[in-house]
Amino acid sequence: MQRDIEKILIPHAKIAQRVHELAEMITRDHGGAAAEVTIIPILTGAMIFAADLIRHLPMRMQIGLLAVSSYPGRSVRSQGSMVLSEQVGNLRGRHVVLIDDIVDSGGTLRLVREMINEAQPATLKTCVLLRKPTEGAKETGIDYLGFEIPDEFVVGYGLDYNDHYRNLPDIVTLKPHVLQGLANA
Numbered sequence: 001m002q003r004d005i006e007k008i009l010i011p012h013a014k015i016a017q018r019v020h021e022l023a024e025m026i027t028r029d030h031g032g033a034a035a036e037v038t039i040i041p042i043l044t045g046a047m048i049f050a051a052d053l054i055r056h057l058p059m060r061m062q063i064g065l066l067a068v069s070s071y072p073g074r075s076v077r078s079q080g081s082m083v084l085s086e087q088v089g090n091l092r093g094r095h096v097v098l099i100d101d102i103v104d105s106g107g108t109l110r111l112v113r114e115m116i117n118e119a120q121p122a123t124l125k126t127c128v129l130l131r132k133p134t135e136g137a138k139e140t141g142i143d144y145l146g147f148e149i150p151d152e153f154v155v156g157y158g159l160d161y162n163d164h165y166r167n168l169p170d171i172v173t174l175k176p177h178v179l180q181g182l183a184n185a
């Protein structure tokens with residue numbers, strides 16, 4: 001895996017610091033430790049981000065799971081989002097925080113937000129670690145954003161290419177030959 005890395009875009013220490021800051025903002029906005037929330041990470045990409053984030057949140061919480069696929073296999077451009085499975089519990093009247101790894105076209109977040117709003121939560125906030133500079137992404141209102149990144153394909157810290165590299169601690173770009181010839185975009 002290491003030899004496929006081109007450069008480290010965001011090192012793990014910087015991610016950890018930002019995750020802590022995001023958790024403080026979420027805690028403050030939800031009324032502190034006495035609040036109760038439902039956290040919904042969008043799987044699989046947001047798994048590691050969510051796991052780190054929730055350990056900085058002092059309030060009671062339920063965790064709902066939602067699996068969405070938008071980059072099947074070896075594609076590096078969104079192919080349209082699809083909800084694969086859903087286990088979010090009863091969201092009516094709950095304070096929901098939706099967590100995702102990255103917003104590119106914004107399609108995933110729009111789809112999921114619509115779906116959750118139908119369940120009539122009291123509030124719905126979105127927390128996203130990375131945002132690319134696309135028109136769609138800018139139009140997607142994000143309540144808590146970790147980092148703006150250039151329009152490059154990144155992996156690590158939960159993000160994958162063809163289901164690999166999720167376990168890299170840093171957010172990195174891959175060498176062109178790793179993506180070349182495999183990508184269908």
Ligand code: IMP
Nearest residue numbers: 045078103104105106107108153154159
């Ligand atoms: P969107 O629907 O186009 O906003 O894409 C969002 C989803 O695509 C994210 O939740 C990721 O799973 C995936 N994605 C977008 N950009 C990247 C990337 O650079 N690397 C890995 N996955 C990505």
Ligand code: MG
Nearest residue numbers: 042043044045
């Ligand atoms: Mg995802």
